[in-house]
Amino acid sequence: MYDLLKGLRVVEGSAFVAAPTCGLYLAQFGAEVIRFDNIGGGPDFRRWPLADNGSSLYWEGLNKAKKSVALDLGRPEGREIAQRLATAPGDAGGLFVTNFPVDGFLSYETLKALRADLICLRVMGWADGSQGMDYTINAALGLPQMTGPADDDRPVNHVLAAWDLLTGAWGAFALVSALMARQRDGQGREIRAPLSDIAAATMANMGFMAETLFAGQQRPRMGNDVYGAFGRDFTTRDGVKLMILAITPKQWSKAVEALGLSGEVAALEGELGVSFATDEGLRFAHRARLYPLFERAFAGRTAAELAPAFDAGGVTWGAYQPLEAALKDPRLYKDNPLFQAIQHPSGLTYAAPGAMGTIPQDERRPVAPAPKLGQHTDEVLSEVLQMSQAEIARLHDAGVVAGAS
Incomplete structure (x- = not known):
């Protein structure tokens, strides 16, 4: 009040x-x-x-x-x-x-x-x-x-x-x-x-209208993928689902670094002739190639291992939790x-x-x-x-x- x-x-x-x-x-x-x-x-x-x-x-x-x-x-x-x-x-x-x-x-x-x-x-x-x-x-x-x-x-x-x-x-x-x-x-x-x-x-303000006008049809459904950027839920070794989002260059670089994927991502960039760090749209366009790398990285670590690493690196992430757990969230x-x-x-x-x-x-x-x-x-x-x-x-x-x- x-x-x-x-x-x-x-x-x-x-x-x-x-x-x-x-x-x-x-x-x-x-x-x-x-x-x-x-x-x-x-x-x-x-x-x-x-x-x-x-x-x-x-x-x-x-x-x-x-x-x-x-x-x-x-x-x-x-x-x-x-x-x-x-x-x-x-x-x-x-x-x-x-x-x-x-x-x-x-x-x-x-x-x-x-x-x-x-x-x-x-x-x-x-x-x-x-x-x-x-x-x-x-x-x-x-x-x-x-x-x-x-x-x-x-x-x-x-x-x-x-x-x-x-x-x-x-x-x-x-x-x-x-x-x-x-x-x-x-x-x-x-x-x-x-x-x-x-x-x-x-x-219209969010671009949905213009996108559909020019594409001739509305956007298809894509599950939990964040449209136009890199973002999705991934499952840790102990079965916990975490949401990760990388819209800015900093968010992207910190996520790649925290997951130990710098080498693999660089190799993929070389193969495709792109730079994921400079264009969030490219991360979305090539998500089918990026997701398997992230899936393996998440599957090799527990949520307890990833959480402090993400926080220390400034990664934008969140854990899925039911409302009864959210009520205990300070x-x-x-x-x-x-x-x-x-x-x-x-x-x-x-x-x-x-x-x-x-x-x-x-x-x-x-x-x-x-x-x-x-x-x-x-x-x-x-x-x-x-x-x-x-x-x-x-x-x-x-x-x-x-x-x-």
Whole structure:
């Protein structure tokens, strides 16, 4: 947690990954993020993975440091409160994050009529408004045909919801950018962030699009080979798989030296009339000749022998390990100051991350847990919408709002 966005008020009406991720990043940088959901929870409130008591570890992970308001969004009065929250007055407010449809009670035109300078970040599936989620967008991009073993033509979905997460991060950046523009020109804006556009643009930015245009077909799958460079997993004498990567000339020379391959690599360079040290593309193009040399070198040494040799030589490498082993890794989880053990709304106590990255000049504040559903309903209605206690009580009695159960 940091205080860089302290004083900002962001209202979030969302579900699943991309929009909640946007709100999470803003909250962990100090903004007051108020999320409203249906009474009883939205479509992601019980999403897996679940704790033994049925609480969603997913939900409490993506909603840390936020406030929660529970409304009956199926009723006009509940929808009106959501609209009022999104458009509540104040220079530091009028910031709304959602993945609700373009049309409907949370449309930009509807909300703009309540606050002209509203900034709305709207996460979408496809840019034309069609239904789309990370895995279906990914399937349309061709990536599942590029992923997986080279000798298998079945599509392989990636485990990480990459387009959701990129869209959430881009959305946080776009929202703050629009706020800076509003401070200059006083104008509100709707920023539409379709996963399809984020994904397609990223593919183009990484060269996938141009490569396919000029080659006439997309890149074939090649297992764990790093495209355009020297990188792959190799197995040690004791059966440990290590990943090695050599992109720069220094990385290449240090890897060759640590593995005792200088003579054999020089002989191959002479035979082929190339210099692997000067061109990473050549290492990739001739990987079929290089891999057997590296396979033999790895097979002749144990992981315990290679690790210190690689570290001493500055080789870029990594050991494959399951997540349960990664949890004991001091660089990742165990001793990482990014994490702090806190009690979550599920009632469980376990480590959770605060804001990603580190700002040495600023104090890192304690990690804040996700709220219980409806935990801040009364507080937000009173402080943001200036409702009286009598009015709030009436809404509770009518079943329009709810607190934490």
